[in-house]
Amino acid sequence: MKKTLLIEKLIEISNGDKVSFHTPGHKFGKIFTKLKCERILESLTIIDSTELAETDNLHQPIGIIKKAQENAAEAFNSDKTFFLVNGSTAGVYAMIMSAVEPGNKIIIGRDCHQSVINALILGDIQPIYIYPEADVKNGITLGISPEKVEALLVEHKEIKAVLITYPTYYGIASDLKKITEIAHKYDKIMLVDGAHGAHLGLSEKLPITPMECGVDAVVESTHKTLLSLTQSSMLHVKGNRIDREKLKFMLRVHQSSSPSYILMASLDLAANIYKEKGNYLMDNLLCNIREFKKRIKNVEGVTILDERITERKSVEALDQTKIYIKLKGVLGSRFEQVLRKDYDIEMEMANEKGVLGITSIANEKEDFSKLALAIEEISQRYSKVPKPEDILKNIITNNNCNFSIDTPECIYTPRKAHYMKKGPILLKKSVGLVCGESIVPYPPGIPLIVAGELIREETVQRLLQIKREKTKLLGMKDANMEYIEIIQTNEVK
Template identity: 35%
Template sequence: MNAPLFNKLNMYKDSGIYPFHMPGHKMGRGIDMKDAFAMDITEIDGFDNLHHAEGIIEDAQKMCAKTFGADKSFFLVNGSSCGIIAAIMSVCGDGDKLIVARNCHKSVMDALVLSGAQPRYVMPEVVDDFNIFGAVSAENIENVCNANPEAKAVIIVSPTFEGIVSDIASIAEVLKKKNMLLIVDAAHGPHMRFNNFFPKTAIECGADIVIESLHKTLPCPTQTSVLHTSGNKVNMERLKKCLAMAQSSSPSYIFMAAIDKCRDYLDNEGKADFESYVNRIKNFREGVKEIKNLRLLDRSIVGRNNIYDYDLGKLVIFSDSINCIEIGDVLRKKYKIELEMSCPTHCLALTSVSDTEEGFERLKNAIIEIDKNLDMMEKRENVSFVFPKPKVKVSPRIAFNAQKMDVDLKDSVGKISAEYVIPYPPGIPLVSPGEEITNKIVSIINKYIESNVNIIGMKNSSLEKILVLM
């Protein structure tokens, strides 16, 4: 068959690889939808319309809201990105201010371009020993709100990719007094409601709009997400219009059915399965607690860098002696384990309720063996990351539409960036489109280049030039 992608996926399916990566159904282990193609229909009679739901889709969304503890829930078939875009556009118009956690997903930046909103940033701290981001604090958010009292809303991410959780309840209390909405990108936390082992969800803690990716950590296919609302501050009619704009006009009934089936699973047999899942996480963490050269992120970081809680379902592994991309390669080639992410400083095994005891055992044995093989290696020096306060000169929308040109990095001081410069990890922009490039930023970029830090976002792969506004 001359179908390279289809063939490659079939080879991967039959390879014996264990998937510690998305989606959360783990290659079909957690959901049976063998007849999916037979259920792939359009908006025929009796099957409702996602963008004007008043029948079975509306019934399914109401059941979903009850399961997740929301007042209303909306199915998303274009992933959490479309929910984030719709949420921001429902609150902000051209020129409105939006307070944004600097470690937010790129879809937030897309929403700023589409809406014309003006970002005002709140900076999470970097956790020094790990070079990942901590949380944002209620105090920091209140300070930015006081400086921008006309801001319409605040958007933060919690939990983060690595499982860091902010104090949502305190942040929500601050914003309630200021009559600002709280939007939470909780794409990595849809599982947290279903066992007390995990942190409380953003909806439980008082957020107004919460977006969750079911496909990340629950048994649901890629692109299936849900947007939840709580309280009476959200303009529901505008939100519905924005959701219709951000999503396909031909929503997949397979995806919607999968969300509905996942919700039913969570209401029934999922309760017992979550108990087993939690025990597997505990056993894994207990089994690797004697490792000496690798480090597994745990709740010892709670209380540092504004971190309020931590999701132990994220298995984040750090090394001070070896590039963690190599660990990912070894796990793949020798142990037949594929991780969600490997970067120079750490790697992430993403778990879900669909993971098996055999999968956890395979990963545990592999990590113990890899750790022993690192005994003779010297520690390497980690780079300290610095992020100056951004100087926003024009909105992301103006920057996106403006004429642009390449200049040498050394000649860019004082100019307005037309692209991102993002050291990864930790994955936060040093500069974003519409922001001034300062002498300090150029010095930091050069330092990172000398230290072989991976920098993404720049069009010029040599990193010698940067795209700026003309």
């Protein structure tokens, strides 16, 4: 047999001693052996089924899938739970497109994931963006203000729904209860992208769950922060503001007609563990995180995002299972690289200022000891002699932020812009023209500009800055960032 490149590489990685503070939440699956439920792993190929008489049908469940979804609904406190096999991405599409009809408007947190923007293109929906508060010092975005949501609902009476990300990648939780009350007061549908919050119901020390806040629907990536396999997620619904038949139709549109039984089985398992052992495992995790933070609190040059962030007006709570660490004098990307190369510790991501780790109930006490030791050593090695280029870069970035705090003027809706004729123009000559691509600097992943919006002097200056600093960026056709795509005429391609 020829080499099976993927399998060999993946097994090699998982057999090593790598410590995982990234997704998926099961962290190389070792937790399944610990919890004595490794049978699912051993049976992976034999449970890979299709719709047989006894295996039910995800798109019209009446048997084992129906029962498994009902069990999950009970565990996650929803009226109805749908298993998702095409990631939260498909759930976001279905949720938005069943709540808002073509041509209608929705309030969207501008710090949304690209799946939200893509849903607007697919559904021909018009966004009214709302900006989160910015934390320039930490290089992250904070929460969405309920007052701002209310002001927009008063101004734009025709809005149909509100959608925010809760919690954010960095664990920031807005006052979702208040935002939901406001949305419902104005008879709007409240939707949540909860991709990073599937675990929130496991402890009172974590931000309150969207279901407890009374939202109408939330999509959660069970695979990111709980124990199901990558690409498996859940959509939870409460009340009757969302038309269930429309939602089921949209789920059929956006999901495979051959849904993976392996993924569905892993969701069933994750919901079972959540219900039976989740609280206990989460208590352990939070205890390990507390000890870790205590240990590195006094390490020279280290700052950790902690509960003090809730003093900021827009932040109601912090999801402590996300660990955002900055080390003075060391760029986030360098910090991440040293952790990976010298300590075999894989973080979720880095920004210019720090690194982000996503922990889960599958992380062991030992993982935190290794991370703490690594940070202590790196601090010794680097904070004393910062590299000249690091200092220079820090001076540049400390004064700037990768996100704007107001929306460029929208000339065409995302869908209209998507289908219009486009072409390149020198970036420096693009001010006043309509952008033909959606450009997203990472992190924080907030679109700097969305296709159909007007290019401003500020947009160009920020792009030039991003080019200088070599920040990661998605969506620009010209990798050299000399040219930007603009909409050329009103004609459709």
